[in-house]
Every structure is written in structure tokens, then in C-alpha cells.
Amino acid sequence: MRRHAWVAAVAVMMTLAAGSAAAHHSFSAEYDDKKPLKVTGTVTTMKWSNPHAWIYVDVKDKRGKVVNWAFETGGANALYRRGWRKQDLVPGTVVTIDAFQARNGTPTANAQSILMPDGKRLFAGSSSPTGGTGAK
Amino acid sequence: MSEHRRARRVAAGVLVALVLTLVTGCAPSGAPGANPTIPRTASGRPNLQGIWQARNAAAADLLDHAARHEMRAGRSVVEGDEIPYQPWAAARKLENAASRATADPLAKCYMPGVPRIMYMPYPFHLFQTDDHVGITFEWSQVFRLIYTNGSKPHDGIEFWMGDSRGRWEGDTLVVDVTNHNDKTWFDMAGNFHSEALHLVERFTMTDANTIQYELTVEDPKVFTRPWKMTMPLHRETDSDRVLEYQCNAEAEEARGDFERDPRTWYPGPAGTAAQPAAVAGEDVPSAPAPARTAAQPKGPIRRLADGKPDLSGHYQPDGGGANYGLETHPPDFLTPGGRGVIVDPADGQLPMLPWAETEQKNRMLPERGYDDPTAHCFVAGVPRSMYTPSPLHILQPPGYVVVLHERMAWRVIPLDGRPHLPDTIRLWQGDSVGRWEGDTLVIETRNLNGKTWLNEVGEIVSHAETVVERLTPLDADTLHYEATVTDPLVYSRPWTIALPMNRQADDLLEVACHEDNQDLQHLKDVRDEVRRRTRR
Numbered sequence: 001m002r003r004h005a006w007v008a009a010v011a012v013m014m015t016l017a018a019g020s021a022a023a024h025h026s027f028s029a030e031y032d033d034k035k036p037l038k039v040t041g042t043v044t045t046m047k048w049s050n051p052h053a054w055i056y057v058d059v060k061d062k063r064g065k066v067v068n069w070a071f072e073t074g075g076a077n078a079l080y081r082r083g084w085r086k087q088d089l090v091p092g093t094v095v096t097i098d099a100f101q102a103r104n105g106t107p108t109a110n111a112q113s114i115l116m117p118d119g120k121r122l123f124a125g126s127s128s129p130t131g132g133t134g135a136k
Numbered sequence: 137m138s139e140h141r142r143a144r145r146v147a148a149g150v151l152v153a154l155v156l157t158l159v160t161g162c163a164p165s166g167a168p169g170a171n172p173t174i175p176r177t178a179s180g181r182p183n184l185q186g187i188w189q190a191r192n193a194a195a196a197d198l199l200d201h202a203a204r205h206e207m208r209a210g211r212s213v214v215e216g217d218e219i220p221y222q223p224w225a226a227a228r229k230l231e232n233a234a235s236r237a238t239a240d241p242l243a244k245c246y247m248p249g250v251p252r253i254m255y256m257p258y259p260f261h262l263f264q265t266d267d268h269v270g271i272t273f274e275w276s277q278v279f280r281l282i283y284t285n286g287s288k289p290h291d292g293i294e295f296w297m298g299d300s301r302g303r304w305e306g307d308t309l310v311v312d313v314t315n316h317n318d319k320t321w322f323d324m325a326g327n328f329h330s331e332a333l334h335l336v337e338r339f340t341m342t343d344a345n346t347i348q349y350e351l352t353v354e355d356p357k358v359f360t361r362p363w364k365m366t367m368p369l370h371r372e373t374d375s376d377r378v379l380e381y382q383c384n385a386e387a388e389e390a391r392g393d394f395e396r397d398p399r400t401w402y403p404g405p406a407g408t409a410a411q412p413a414a415v416a417g418e419d420v421p422s423a424p425a426p427a428r429t430a431a432q433p434k435g436p437i438r439r440l441a442d443g444k445p446d447l448s449g450h451y452q453p454d455g456g457g458a459n460y461g462l463e464t465h466p467p468d469f470l471t472p473g474g475r476g477v478i479v480d481p482a483d484g485q486l487p488m489l490p491w492a493e494t495e496q497k498n499r500m501l502p503e504r505g506y507d508d509p510t511a512h513c514f515v516a517g518v519p520r521s522m523y524t525p526s527p528l529h530i531l532q533p534p535g536y537v538v539v540l541h542e543r544m545a546w547r548v549i550p551l552d553g554r555p556h557l558p559d560t561i562r563l564w565q566g567d568s569v570g571r572w573e574g575d576t577l578v579i580e581t582r583n584l585n586g587k588t589w590l591n592e593v594g595e596i597v598s599h600a601e602t603v604v605e606r607l608t609p610l611d612a613d614t615l616h617y618e619a620t621v622t623d624p625l626v627y628s629r630p631w632t633i634a635l636p637m638n639r640q641a642d643d644l645l646e647v648a649c650h651e652d653n654q655d656l657q658h659l660k661d662v663r664d665e666v667r668r669r670t671r672r
Contacts, residue, residue, distance in 0.1 A: 024510045024511065024513065024649055024653075025505060025508060025510065025511035025592065025655050025656075025659060026502075026505040026592040026659075027470035027471065028469045028470050028471055028502065028505075029501075029502040029503075029506070030505060030655055030658050031470060033470070047652070050646070050647045050648050050652060051513075051647055051652075051653070052654070052655070054654065072655075077542070077645040077646075077647060080290075080293050080645065081645075085292045085293075086292060100470065102658050103502060104658050104661035104662055104665070105661075110470065
């Protein structure tokens, strides 16, 4: 598990993860490296905000019950500088998300990668707008 | 450039101005018939620079009104004393007024937006250059950066404080403010607008100490027609600084949601009961430390007309992971690695006192993530605000260097050699005074409150912290930034960090942090769970 987290963390830095542009708080305090999560679900809404934007996704749990998960991404400024606009993520889109779950046990997670049905990665794929080796 | 060549360049500038005056028959003191009683900039514009404040009750209610709880009475600032609401909006305004104790965005310390920030009962400092006007507000370190360089507003993004683009019409500064969100109000009485709001502000100096502020309000979703407000702004003449009112930090401290750390926070004036023994009697060294690294220019640098280096512009600090540890560190779970920015001591390690090493390790526990002031969206302090991974904009109007941080904080650095504030006035961003040493801007900062952390891993500073920063241009687009921190309560000796800042062609956007901060509750849950468990 620890190794899984480590590999994921490295992958994040290399592919420029959606979830961690210009943090204002400790991610390791909020999210649990022992709780990686991979889900597929339907986007219900996107909160276009700073310091983080949030994507809400309906995900079916093992018993078939639908839970609305909140996935943290980079802030609106970072997304805007990468060319994304408010209307670009349409509710109803099916996405597959790799994430780390929040320590507080709520359906909240820090998104590491968000894949569209066509295999395109959401919000990623350009160099960091915040520059520097330490931008996250 | 030698002093001699610099003097020659200045003389040449004066000559050009003289020739222009002769050729155009128009002195740089404005058009014929222009108001001769107002100060002007070197380029002949009215000089609006200074500390200003409205002295009316518009922040309570724009219209004629009697006093209500915590709202002073006042006369209308609206033309005709009428706001032309559409019927649905008139009803909504009444609902807002009835529920203002909780519904007013300001009651939650959300950014007031424009125009409300302009007539709140807090002063603001206006700075003016040929291509920008910057306004730094006492209220919560909010600022406005008004572009007067002919640039266009952004498209497809909303800001709490709007997007301001200005131009001069004769002696009047005219500012279009667009890209508002629909979450701010005009006043405590619940007057409101939608995201379709378009403001046209007109700043006209009527004498040296008065700006006539005129505002046209358009919002076809809420009003039946455009409407106008007018008020004077008065120059603040009995203070040379705008201080800080950190709305959310004060509110959280008062509620107990942000708790005092007796080891680092300013204990109050010496001799009061608040002074804990452990931090009593510290001696803050007053002599500035010498530069630790030699910043050598690599190419020609930009200069102002007076020959001083021109630092102005949009910069991205290359913090090298300093926001996650000043020392060299590998990447960890969701935390980037860092190249290490400490240049003194030579081993690159912070010379922490034993208690500080223990405390810093403790701050890395998940349950302490809540205690990082920036997790609460409080301002980052000095030097942290200079290396958070977020852009900044430097303005260099006469007599000042002003730093505007995209994460909504500012630093105003006067260059006139004024004394620091009295020791008892402690600020999140401290009190900074600057001076030029050759081509290096040297900034001394003290009066810090000891509430800030140096980064997310909890590296420590206390109220005994003093900082000497040095900004040296290395070429036209690179600044060398160096900061020496002296804090005898935490460190056995002063230490110095160094990093570059890169000029970029970009605008500052706006990081509204507290307004949409969902992370803090998650961090609080983690802390509270541990507190519950350890109490059992």
C-alpha cells in the first residue's frame, strides 16, 4: 500500500496532477496515503473556486447505493491559466478518477488524475503555471 | 551604471521634458484650464497617490437612512435617492435586509467587492504609476490592481473584487470594473447585484486632499436602468501607514477557532500579565545582517528615469519547494521535494533550538495541519509570502515599493527612511522599511506577530523575528531574492535563504481563499478526532 502511494505520488509530479496546484494547506494532513481510491462515476457539478476547485461525482458503492463524492483539484486560477473554462466540464460526463481519500472519513478525496471516456486527461498535460520545482 | 552616468541620464530626461513643454506649449501640469491646486505626477497626471477614506455611512446603507443596530445613520450617496430594482430584485433586497446578520457576505469576512470596499470605514493607500494604479486596503489585506496600460479584461473568469481596467479622460481616472461574481453586496442593508454588474468609476481630484468619486452602476439582470452614486474621498493626513484589520483571523481568534501559541505569539507589551516566562526578556538584535550571497548581474537591467533599478512587473518566485521545507528534502506523500534554499549556514540546515526541533516535528502530525495559518487562509507573513507558489506583482511608484500577492495580501515598503512602528503594534506582514544600497533594494521588517508558519511542514518563527530582505535585479527579467531571518527565540543564529524570481507577461488573477475554503473543516475533523481520542 505504501508503495502504491509512493508510485502514485511520483506519477502525480510527472504528469502534473490535477489536485495539487498551489496548495495553501498540508495535503498529507488532510488526505490519507493509505487510502488510495479509483472510481468511475458521473459528474454532477463543478465548483469553480479558489484555492481549489471541486468536482462532484455520483459513484455507486458496492451495494449499489449512489454516493456523491467531492474531488479536490487545482484552483480556478491554475485551471484558467491552463486554458480551462467554467463550461468545459459538462455535468453527465463519465470520468475515472484516481485519488486519495480524506482522513475525516467523508466522501471527499484529492484527485490525482481524471480520465475522460476518450482517455484524455482532464486539467493536466501542460507545464505548471505556477513554475518552480516546488509548485504543487 | 556609475553615479555620473545615472545623473547624466536623469539630466537628459529633464531636458526631454523641457523640450516637450516648449514644443507642445503644454507644461506637464495638465491641460489649459486644468485645476492648478492638485498635485501632479512627473508625467502630468493628477497624482492620486496617498491614503484615503470615505467619511459617510454608505457602507451601512447607500440610501437615506436612520440608524439601526451597528449601522450609523446617514444621507444617501445615490442620485435621486433611489435604486431602480426590478420587482423580483426589490423583494430580494428586503429579504437580504431582514437576514443580514447571517446573509451579509461581510458578516463571514468574505471580500466586500467593488464598490463596497471603497466606502467601508477603513483607510486605503492608493499608489500610482503610468501603467497601473494599485490600492491596498486596511480591511483584510485586500487590494485592487487597476491596469491603465490599455489592456483588456479577462474573459470567462469571475472575481470577488472584479477586473479593473482604467484610462485617463483629461484629469479624471475612469475605471471599468467587470467580471464580478454575484456574491457581494453594496452595503449592510442588502443592496445587491448579479454577475452581470458593470461599474464605471470616475476619480477626479477637486483639491489636494479630496477626490470626487463617482460611480455608474449597470446590471440589466437586477436594475431597470443604470444608476449613479457620488461621494468625496478624503485624504488621511494624520497617519503615514495603513495597518491591518484581518477580518477572518480576528473572528476566528475571538471564537477560539485559531488558538494562541504562547511560544511564538507576541505576548503583549512587556510587563503585562500575558507575558509567559519562557519568552520574557528576549533581546531583538537591531543591526541588519550583511548580505550572505553575492548577487552578480548577468545582463543589462531595467531602470527608472531616476536611474534606480526598475523592479516593477509580474513575477513568479521560484521557491524551490520552500513552502514544503526550506532545507533540501525529497518528495513525500502529496508534498513536493525541495532543492533547499538555505545559503547560510553553509550546511543548509536551520539552526533550530532544541524546543523548536521538537515542535517542528510535532507540527508535521496530521492533527497539526489545522494549525498552519495559511490553511485558514490567513496571510503568509514574511518571508513566506515571497516564496509561496503563487505570483506577485511589484509596483514601484515614487517613494515606495509595493508587493501585491495573488493570494490576496500586500506589502507596502516605504523608501523614505521613516522609523518603524512602535513595538506594541504587531502585524501579520510586519512593518517594512526599505532603502537602496547600490542596485539592491534592502527591506527591513519587524513588528511581526509570531502567528505565521514558514511553510506547510511547520518551520517556525516567533514574534522576535526580524527579517532583512535583499532584491537585486540580475538581468531585465530576473530578481535575486535573499532573506536573512533573525529570531533568537527559535534559532541559535541568523540564517539566510536565496531564490530567483522570474518576470512574466501575465496578469494577477485573484485567489479568494477563505471564501471557498473547504479544506479547513476536513483538517479540523482530523484534529478534533485526535483530541477526542486522547481525552478518553
